Amino acid sequence: MTPRIERFLTKYLGPMLPKLEDREDVIAQTISKLWRRRESFNVQGVAAWYSYVATTGRRCGLSKLGQSQPVDLDEEIPAGEWTAVDTLAQFADDRRRLYDAADQLWLCVDPEMSPIERKRRLLAAQLVYLDGIAVKDVGEYLGGETSTRSEIDSWLASESTLLDLAYHKLLWENRALTAHLLQPEKPIRRAELTWWVSQAEKRTPGLAPNGMTWDEVAVIVWRYQFGMLTERILQRAGNLDAQFVDDVLRRAESRMPYAESASQLASCFSASWIRSAPLKNTGLWKRLVFQYWVQFELPQKQILHRTQSAAAIAGKTITEGMLNVWLSNGRLFVQLARYAKEAGV
Amino acid sequence: MNFEENELSGHTVDLIDALLTSMHTEPMVEVSEDELVRFAFGWANDEEIEGVLTALNQSPELRQQLIQVRGSLNTAHARSEQVNGFLEHAVNVAVAAFSSLEKGLAAWKADFESELVVRHSLKALADRSRTSPSRLAFSRSQTCLAELEFNEATSKFSAEVTKDGCLEIWGELHPDHWADGKEVRLEIVDEVLGSIPVGSAPLIDGKWKVVVREFGPWDAGVLPANKFRLQFVDELPKPEFGDLVARTEDGTLVLIPLLTPPIMGSGLLRLQIQCDEAFRTRYGRLVLHLSFNAGPLTIPLRAWEVADLPSDGQLIAPIPSSLEGPLPKAALALSMRRIALYQT
Numbered sequence: 001m002t003p004r005i006e007r008f009l010t011k012y013l014g015p016m017l018p019k020l021e022d023r024e025d026v027i028a029q030t031i032s033k034l035w036r037r038r039e040s041f042n043v044q045g046v047a048a049w050y051s052y053v054a055t056t057g058r059r060c061g062l063s064k065l066g067q068s069q070p071v072d073l074d075e076e077i078p079a080g081e082w083t084a085v086d087t088l089a090q091f092a093d094d095r096r097r098l099y100d101a102a103d104q105l106w107l108c109v110d111p112e113m114s115p116i117e118r119k120r121r122l123l124a125a126q127l128v129y130l131d132g133i134a135v136k137d138v139g140e141y142l143g144g145e146t147s148t149r150s151e152i153d154s155w156l157a158s159e160s161t162l163l164d165l166a167y168h169k170l171l172w173e174n175r176a177l178t179a180h181l182l183q184p185e186k187p188i189r190r191a192e193l194t195w196w197v198s199q200a201e202k203r204t205p206g207l208a209p210n211g212m213t214w215d216e217v218a219v220i221v222w223r224y225q226f227g228m229l230t231e232r233i234l235q236r237a238g239n240l241d242a243q244f245v246d247d248v249l250r251r252a253e254s255r256m257p258y259a260e261s262a263s264q265l266a267s268c269f270s271a272s273w274i275r276s277a278p279l280k281n282t283g284l285w286k287r288l289v290f291q292y293w294v295q296f297e298l299p300q301k302q303i304l305h306r307t308q309s310a311a312a313i314a315g316k317t318i319t320e321g322m323l324n325v326w327l328s329n330g331r332l333f334v335q336l337a338r339y340a341k342e343a344g345v
Numbered sequence: 346m347n348f349e350e351n352e353l354s355g356h357t358v359d360l361i362d363a364l365l366t367s368m369h370t371e372p373m374v375e376v377s378e379d380e381l382v383r384f385a386f387g388w389a390n391d392e393e394i395e396g397v398l399t400a401l402n403q404s405p406e407l408r409q410q411l412i413q414v415r416g417s418l419n420t421a422h423a424r425s426e427q428v429n430g431f432l433e434h435a436v437n438v439a440v441a442a443f444s445s446l447e448k449g450l451a452a453w454k455a456d457f458e459s460e461l462v463v464r465h466s467l468k469a470l471a472d473r474s475r476t477s478p479s480r481l482a483f484s485r486s487q488t489c490l491a492e493l494e495f496n497e498a499t500s501k502f503s504a505e506v507t508k509d510g511c512l513e514i515w516g517e518l519h520p521d522h523w524a525d526g527k528e529v530r531l532e533i534v535d536e537v538l539g540s541i542p543v544g545s546a547p548l549i550d551g552k553w554k555v556v557v558r559e560f561g562p563w564d565a566g567v568l569p570a571n572k573f574r575l576q577f578v579d580e581l582p583k584p585e586f587g588d589l590v591a592r593t594e595d596g597t598l599v600l601i602p603l604l605t606p607p608i609m610g611s612g613l614l615r616l617q618i619q620c621d622e623a624f625r626t627r628y629g630r631l632v633l634h635l636s637f638n639a640g641p642l643t644i645p646l647r648a649w650e651v652a653d654l655p656s657d658g659q660l661i662a663p664i665p666s667s668l669e670g671p672l673p674k675a676a677l678a679l680s681m682r683r684i685a686l687y688q689t
Contacts, residue, residue: 007367012359047360054360081357088361095368116391119398123408126401131408141415143394144387168402176403189406294365330353333361 004092005031008050009057011297016061026064030057046092047085051077084330087337097345102290105339106283107167108160118164121155125165128156129268162269162278167287169261170310174296178225181252182217183210197221203237215240219248227297253305262310279314289323290332300327376400376407385414386676387638390464392559464560467512467533467543502570512560514543516575518551528578531555535572541587545578589618591633591679599628601679604658607672612665614646614672618658625652631681635662638678651681 009027017023033056034041041052077085091098103109109118120142127133127141135156139147155161172180179187188196196208200218208217215237222228222236230245237245266279278284285307292303300323311318326332339345353361376397383389384397401407504514514531527548533541544555553575588600602619609615629652637644647662654660 004367008363011366012363050360050364054363077357077360078354081353084353085357085361085364089364092364092368098365098368116395116398119395119402122402123398126405126408127412130405131412133412141385141411143384143389143397173403187406293362297366325352328355328358330358330361331351333358334351334353 005034005053008053012054013057013061016058017064022064026057026060029060029064033060045086046089047077047082050089051085083341084334084337087341088333090340098294099291101340101343101345102287102336103164104343104345105336106287106290107163108283109164110160111343111345121158121161122164122168124152124155125161126168129165129272130169130264156272157274159276159278159281162274162276163281163284163287166265166278166284169265170258170284170307171288171291172257172261172306174225174227177257178221180257181220181224181255182208182212184255184257197225215244216248219245220252223249224252256305256309258306258310259313262313266313277314279311280316282316285311285316285318286326286332286335289318289326290336293327293332300324303327374400374403378410381407381410382414385411391468392464464512464557467557467560502573506560510560512557513554514557515552515554518548518553529553530576530578532574532576533572534574543573587674589674589677589679591681593631593681594683599681603674607674607677608670609664609666609672610669612663612667614662614664616660616677618660620651620654620658625654628681631683634680634682635660636678636680637664638676643678 006027009030010023013023013026017026030053034053037056041049088098091101100109100111104111123142124138124147127138128135133141135152136149138152139149175193176187179189179193182188182193182196196217199208200214200221203218204214206214208214218237219233219240222233228236230242230249233245234240234242262279269278288307289303292298292306298306300320304318304320304323308318374396380389380393380397384394389397401411502514502516504512506512528545529548530545531543531553533543535541543557546553546555588602591599591601593599601624603616604619605615605617607614607616631651632648633651633654634648635646637646646664647660649660
């Protein structure tokens with residue numbers, strides 16, 4: 001349980017204690033306090049427990065910041081919100097279940113469909129729409145499972161498969177994005193990326209294979225693979241100035257693959273006479289935003305960067321205000337909790 | 346239950362946010378070239394298939410690799426179609442398939458396959474037994490210590506899936522049958538799956554334990570105790586190598602026991618099957634076809650009239666390959682038809 005509480009507090013106390021060393025001290029103090037008071041906690045559910053942990057953590061944090069006077073934290077979860085917290089807390093030990101529920105809610109994935117079946121359908125769609133395999137041949141690529149032509153046709157026209165296809169095309173995990181930004185023409189492979197990262201970390205002098213300096217490579221890796229803010233990059237690098245880092249990042253932003261991915265999807269849907277409009281489906285964009293928020297822990301500004309230009313290709317508008325409502329005001333959490341409760345996920 | 350609001354207070358959002366992001370992150374799925382080749386050939390098991398599919402869904406580069414692997418089979422196929430001659434077509438397809446087989450074989454290990462068979466068989470058995478809860482031997486969710494006598498010598502028989510994904514099956518013999526130091530073998534005995542050795546273990550204080558590694562998570566739940574047999578190793582008949590499954594024209598599956606594993610060498614494939622008098626009498630009017638199976642391609646190798654099968658069950662078929670060594674059973678297909686489509 002302790003590692004879980006540590007991770008929880010590391011995230012929860014982040015805004016209050018930006019310095020990692022301070023946070024670690026406070027977390028150790030909080031855990032010790034929780035242990036000493038374990039007898040006094042009256043178990044009322046997972047949400048109540050984490051609320052208790054959070055409040056204890058904040059009190060220790062305030063004490064660390066020198067506020068020795070007792071403070072009324074006013075952090076009790078409002079009565080109408082306990083259900084949402086409790087419902088989502090049920091997913092706390094199983095990330096896969098959380099994402100499955102999100103897929104069902106926003107990508108219309110059939111809850112009864114097995115994971116293998118879903119992945120096979122998605123692969124068929126990727127091979128046909130993105131990789132140019134003919135529909136009549138795609139059955140040969142699906143790992144030995146035989147499917148009829150009419151079955152494959154129905155998958156390729158299904159709204160949920162198309163949403164799944166768009167979601168996977170538009171979501172770039174950190175390493176894939178870094179690999180693309182380092183060498184857009186022929187993105188480096190995962191194994192090669194490890195070597196590039198090690199060279200960049202060592203601050204190897206001279207040029208990387210793509211003609212960038214290793215300093216430029218390091219900045220891209222630190223930002224896009226490890227999510228460091230500019231201040232942290234400057235601390236880490238020592239000899240780089242803010243102007244250099246900003247220039248590298250600005251050039252990288254111009255190579256972002258999101259709009260191009262959306263254009264490719266739009267073209268293949270249009271060429272295949274897809275009547276539905278998966279890219280216009282708000283559920284797709286909510287699912288992407290949710291994933292960037294929960295899995296990649298990106299700030300809203302970066303999520304906006306990753307979705308806005310792609311959505312614009314489909315004529316959808318995503319604004320800062322919209323993300324504020326979805327994320328900071330918890331609307332996505334409420335929708336997911338409501339769905340999970342009603343569907344019994 | 347109530348969701349009175351569509352939005353949440355800042356504190357609640359921070360709490361949920363920290364709660365969800367503190368979950369363990371799933372590691373990225375890494376797929377080896379071996380696994381990809383097995384998938385392309387249609388030889389992967391369910392666990393592997395799910396891993397490879399996940400990786401293929403995530404990686405355009407891996408999909409390109411899959412297309413190349415499949416292409417190595419299809420190129421010769423397409424070229425031969427243009428020739429428009431059946432013989433050349435067949436030869437080209439067969440040669441191409443066997444060329445790819447070399448790669449496939451490098452990816453295949455005998456140990457891997459035998460473990461795979463055991464895992465599959467246990468799961469298949471459990472799947473078929475779902476409707477017969479009275480025959481529950483054990484389940485994943487609980488360590489069920491149902492003391493079922495699955496043969497007269499056994500007093501206990503139970504199992505569980507451990508945290509690290511192994512299936513442990515253990516038992517205890519009646520004191521009358523204690524023979525410390527002897528080795529016992531647990532096997533599945535089933536009319537559909539045939540006889541499949543699960544594993545062997547020494548007997549200590551009358552107790553034994555067989556472990557099936559990498560069994561993985563399992564939700565199926567039940568296994569019928571009466572489908573298992575425990576035997577002393579020194580009392581076992583000569584080793585078997587499982588069965589080949591032959592499909593008849595009406596779709597019936599016939600299990601044909603293998604007495605030796607399929608071995609390639611000197612341009613020939615050799616295997617020995619059990620074809621006793623009862624088998625010859627029952628299927629004497631049919632022709633047994635042996636084919637090589639590589640994904641969607643099926644390459645006919647040879648056919649025999651069942652009535653004229655060699656008395657020792659030794660089957661020898663020429664192959665267009667100079668490869669030497671064992672061939673996975675999954676690469677072979679048997680069928681039985683009323684007439685010979687081809688004969689060598």
